[in-house]
Amino acid sequence: MHICALPARAASRSLPRMDTPTILFAIAGAFLLAGFVKGVIGLGLPTVAIGLLGLLMSPTQAAAILVLPALVTNVWQAAVGGHLRPLVRRIWPMLVGLCIGTALGAALLPNGSAATLWLGLALLAYSLLGLVRIEFKVAPAAERWFNFPVGVFTGAITAATGIYVLPGTPYLNALQFDRDRLVQVLGISFTVSTVALGVALAQAGEMRADLLVPSLVALFASLVGMWLGQIVRGLVRAETFRLFFFLGLLALGGHLAWRGFH
Secondary structure, X not given: OOHHHHHHHHOOOOOOXXXXXXXXXXXXXXXXXXXXXXXXXXXXXXXXXXXXXXOOOOHHHHHHHXXXXXXXXXXXXXXXXXXXXXXXXXXXXXXXXXXXXXXXXXXXXXXXXXXXXXXXHHHHHHHHHHHOOOOXXXXXHHHHHHHHHHHHHHHHHHHHXXXXXXXXXXXXXXXXXXXXHHHHHHHHHHHHHHHHHHXXXXXXXXXXXXXXXXXXXXXXXXXXXXXXXXXXXXXXXXXXHHHHHHHHHHHHHHHHHHHHHO
């Protein structure tokens, strides 16, 4: 999904109806799985949902349906954990950078297929390094220099691909949060990214009234899936969570690389 292309796509209305039982059932299944993945590892809702729904509808339709469940689940993820205020104080320059980068990316970036391919390849490389226990760390004194530019780059890549993973997720992991704070801080950054994308979709005319029912179905399925995923996350050891985290990133990277290549 490239935001620059949204106005052109919005002009085409030869799109499938969103209120048929088959489409609604497919939406529920896709978001149930996507919510479960997000509940376990703290990310993956957009990639899983858009990847599955892309078989039935345009990427911009899928992205528009995604906004409501992504926003609600990200706010939930950001709010749970009891560390919201200190985490926001710690990464607020990154959040500002996310908004600026998304706006700049929507206005300036070229077609998003190449960006999706390179994003997937970079994510594959990072997850493989994590699985073989080669990790990156950012010293606390260096955070103030990295927060804003990392946010800008993440926002720009989000505008080109619709996926808000790189470089923000590896950067936040490099800050050495424990697993619960990591999941919460990812929720904070994803919330800001979702709002920025939602604004761009609205300006492109993609947030239509006929998507309300599918969005509500997606929201309910996402919440159920996320609840189940959080139960699973609470039952596993920290080392198992770490394995799931990097395997999740590996799967996301492979999916993005495949989508960008094709």
